[in-house]
Amino acid sequence: MIQRSFASASNKIKIVEVGPRDGLQNEKQVIPSEVKIELINKLSNVGLTAIEATSFVSPKWVPQMADARQVLTSITQKPNISYPVLAPNLKGLEAAIDAGAKEVAIFCAASETFNKKNTNCTLEESMERVKAIMDLAREKNVQIRGYISCVVGCPYEGPVSPKLVADISKRLLDMGCYEISLGDTIGVGTPGAIAKMLDEVLKVAPADKFAVHTHDTYGQALANILCSLDYGIRTFDSSIAGLGGCPYAPGAKGNVATEDVVYMLHGSGYDTGIDLKELIHIGDWISQKLGRPTGSRAGSALMLAARRQQQEKAKL
Numbered sequence: 001m002i003q004r005s006f007a008s009a010s011n012k013i014k015i016v017e018v019g020p021r022d023g024l025q026n027e028k029q030v031i032p033s034e035v036k037i038e039l040i041n042k043l044s045n046v047g048l049t050a051i052e053a054t055s056f057v058s059p060k061w062v063p064q065m066a067d068a069r070q071v072l073t074s075i076t077q078k079p080n081i082s083y084p085v086l087a088p089n090l091k092g093l094e095a096a097i098d099a100g101a102k103e104v105a106i107f108c109a110a111s112e113t114f115n116k117k118n119t120n121c122t123l124e125e126s127m128e129r130v131k132a133i134m135d136l137a138r139e140k141n142v143q144i145r146g147y148i149s150c151v152v153g154c155p156y157e158g159p160v161s162p163k164l165v166a167d168i169s170k171r172l173l174d175m176g177c178y179e180i181s182l183g184d185t186i187g188v189g190t191p192g193a194i195a196k197m198l199d200e201v202l203k204v205a206p207a208d209k210f211a212v213h214t215h216d217t218y219g220q221a222l223a224n225i226l227c228s229l230d231y232g233i234r235t236f237d238s239s240i241a242g243l244g245g246c247p248y249a250p251g252a253k254g255n256v257a258t259e260d261v262v263y264m265l266h267g268s269g270y271d272t273g274i275d276l277k278e279l280i281h282i283g284d285w286i287s288q289k290l291g292r293p294t295g296s297r298a299g300s301a302l303m304l305a306a307r308r309q310q311q312e313k314a315k316l
């Protein structure tokens with residue numbers, strides 16, 4: 001049974017657009033840096049306030065992100081938008097700062113096996129890395145966002161304990177993360193599982209300290225966002241055209257599509273500040289660049305309607 005007692009929170013929603021990073025990191029084809037840069041510049045014009053730009057991770061582990069410095073230093077950064085980047089260790093943080101990053105996201109998983117596969121270390125070693133990152137970040141005035149992967153299920157270990165997710169959240173917040181993004185990395189979560197996880201997590205900090213990051217592998221992403229809204233969560237990660245999938249989560253589908261999230265939220269009376277009409281054109285553009293149909297249902301339907309309208313106009 002889903003608890004609905006937090007439904008009175010604000011109707012303002014923050015979307016963290018993760019397409020340029022989470023969306024593209026797992027693409028097998030080489031994506032030119034210019035395309036990534038153009039994607040971020042286009043996304044900077046639709047009302048988004050946070051666009052995750054790239055990751056400063058080992059290029060041996062994630063070759064697609066090898067151009068992190070070029071991307072971050074070439075985009076046109078707008079003053080009202082943050083452009084966080086991922087860093088798994090001190091080396092990544094130093095490189096990110098050197099390229100001008102003002103916000104960095106660290107990541108770990110609520111599963112030892114996933115943590116090892118993704119970052120080649122145990123959860124405790126991840127915590128040590130985060131501590132080292134925090135010390136330098138504080139000195140350099142860089143904001144740190146924390147990701148926890150596998151918050152309801154792990155591809156290697158199965159269901160994950162909500163208590164463990166709450167414990168890791170508390171440790172990351174205590175170390176200085178300004179927000180924790182709770183990742184359903186493989187999209188196995190249902191509203192029931194998300195509710196159980198949030199019941200525990202919200203014992204350690206209020207809802208405004210958390211974001212929810214969903215993948216749509218089982219078609220549950222929008223339902224999980226709706227459930228999280230009931231718990232007072234107001235920040236959601238999503239990816240243009242539903243791009244994405246973690247390289248260390250076999251079979252995981254893309255992130256929930258930003259167009260679908262915005263369509264649902266606007267239709268339900270929430271305010272994202274995002275221009276959906278502009279957004280769907282970017283989804284269409286990047287899908288054409290990647291040579292495949294968009295992963296957004298709303299994007300696809302709205303583009304079709306827009307094209308029909310254009311054809312009707314041309315006939316007149």
Ligand SMILES: CC(C)(COP(=O)([O-])OP(=O)([O-])OC[C@H]1O[C@@H](n2cnc3c(N)ncnc32)[C@H](O)[C@@H]1OP(=O)([O-])[O-])[C@@H](O)C(=O)NCCC(=O)NCCSC(=O)C[C@@](C)(O)CC(=O)[O-]
Pocket residue numbers: 022025055056057058059060061062086087088089091092093095107118119120147148149150183184185213246247248
């Ligand atoms: C953490 C490591 C580096 C450990 O990997 P390792 O092999 O144990 O690292 P190492 O310290 O032994 O170094 C190996 C090589 O990598 C280099 N190296 C070391 N660090 C860096 C760095 N920062 N940037 C660039 N290069 C680096 C280092 O210099 C060395 O180079 P070599 O001497 O062999 O030429 C590796 O496992 C790694 O990069 N992992 C990242 C994996 C990744 O990016 N996964 C996807 C992001 S997480 C995700 O998508 C989930 C999320 C966030 O979206 C939420 C969700 O949905 O759950």
